[in-house]
Amino acid sequence: MTVLYKSTVTEIGELVPTFVAEGMLVFFGDGAPEELKTFCIIHKVEHQEGQVKPGDTVAIDGHEFEVLAVGSVANDNLYNLGHLNLKADGNTVADLPGDVCIAKVDLPEINVGSKLEITRSN
Amino acid sequence: MAEYKSVKIEKGPGGWGGPLTIKPTADRPYIYSVTGGGIHPLAAKIAELTGGEAFDGFNSSKPFDQIAVAVIDCGGTARIGVYPMKKVPTVDIHATSPAGPLAMFITEDLLVTGVKLENINPA
Numbered sequence: 001m002t003v004l005y006k007s008t009v010t011e012i013g014e015l016v017p018t019f020v021a022e023g024m025l026v027f028f029g030d031g032a033p034e035e036l037k038t039f040c041i042i043h044k045v046e047h048q049e050g051q052v053k054p055g056d057t058v059a060i061d062g063h064e065f066e067v068l069a070v071g072s073v074a075n076d077n078l079y080n081l082g083h084l085n086l087k088a089d090g091n092t093v094a095d096l097p098g099d100v101c102i103a104k105v106d107l108p109e110i111n112v113g114s115k116l117e118i119t120r121s122n
Numbered sequence: 123m124a125e126y127k128s129v130k131i132e133k134g135p136g137g138w139g140g141p142l143t144i145k146p147t148a149d150r151p152y153i154y155s156v157t158g159g160g161i162h163p164l165a166a167k168i169a170e171l172t173g174g175e176a177f178d179g180f181n182s183s184k185p186f187d188q189i190a191v192a193v194i195d196c197g198g199t200a201r202i203g204v205y206p207m208k209k210v211p212t213v214d215i216h217a218t219s220p221a222g223p224l225a226m227f228i229t230e231d232l233l234v235t236g237v238k239l240e241n242i243n244p245a
Contacts, residue, residue, distance in 0.1 A: 018223050026200045033156060034183045035204055039224075073197045073216060081158040081180075085199045097216055098197015 004056065005078065005118035006047040009110060015039035020107055023089055025060075027116065029082020041110055045082050051075045052118055058086065058102060059117045060110065065102035067118075073097040084116075126151075128245035129171045131191075136217035137236025139229075143245050144211060146174035146190035154179045156205075157195040157215070164215060165193040167242050186210050198222065206232040213237050 010030055015038050019026055028040040052075055056067045071094035077083040078100075089095070090104035128145040146153070153172070155165035156179035169176035174190050186208040194201040195215045203224020205212040209232065217236030220228035 015223075022223050024199065024222070028200075031180055033179045035186065035208070036156075036201065039200065039204070071197055073195070076195075077197055083200075085197060087199075096198030096218060096221055098199055098218075 002050070002120045002122060003047060003117065004050050004052055004120060005045070005116070007043040007045045007082070007116045009041055009043045009112055009114040009116070011037060011042035012110065012112060013038040013040050013042070016041055016110070020110075023087060023104070023107065025084075025086040025107060025110065027082065027084040027086070031082070043082060043116060048079055050120075052078065052100065054092075056118055056120045058100070059115075059119065060108050061114050063108040065105065067100060067102060068092050069094040069099065069101040071095075071097040071099040074100050126173045127171060129168055130243055130245040131168070131213055131234055131237060132241045132243075133234050134217060134236035134238045134241050137214075137234065138217070138219045139232075140234025140237075142191070142211050142213070142231070142234050144168065144172060144174075144191045145245075146172050150188055150190045151175045152177045152184050152189050154184060154189045154192045154205075154210075156180065156192055156201060162193050162195065162215065163239060164213060164237060164242065167239055168193070168213075171242065171244055200224070202233065202235075203227050 091101040192205040198218035199222040207227040214235040
């Protein structure tokens, strides 16, 4: 198994529940501008390599989800800005270029200290 | 005292919204680049043509009411709505259309997308 991405949540914006209600988690790296923090999950990236693609696994505190689709700018966002739009919309083609799509599931609760991990089974 | 000039910013191929006419003022001088990796070339061009001050929003922040225009590289969900929500004109380098929980704040007079260098011209 290859670990592509690993981070820990450090801050949760007050508008995050609005996004969760629509089935999306918006992450940003801890360098994000203050104004973005209100609706973002801020995380500290501990490890990153490669590029995320469909078939990889996203895990939040051990809850695992298969990546179904990856938008055209999602990897740039993730690796340059720590920015991830994780959408539980079940799409196999990303609606928006920034999306990383997983099955239509209830998203797990996220707290400060929660762990995000993206892995590939080799 | 700086002299500010107007630019007209039109949508690029497959883009949405606009055109925006941007003219910084002494109170709103900043061309705010929220793209990561320094000042985006679009922000640099807008700053050059208007006399505004290019500013890297990932290094530090400025209050919304001092931003003449925000330049983003948003894939469609988050940044695309944040600045329009605060009535800050916004330019997205990607050709996205409004979506997500913030879509209700986004109007054609506040957002233009898919913008390329040639879509920015003196007004």
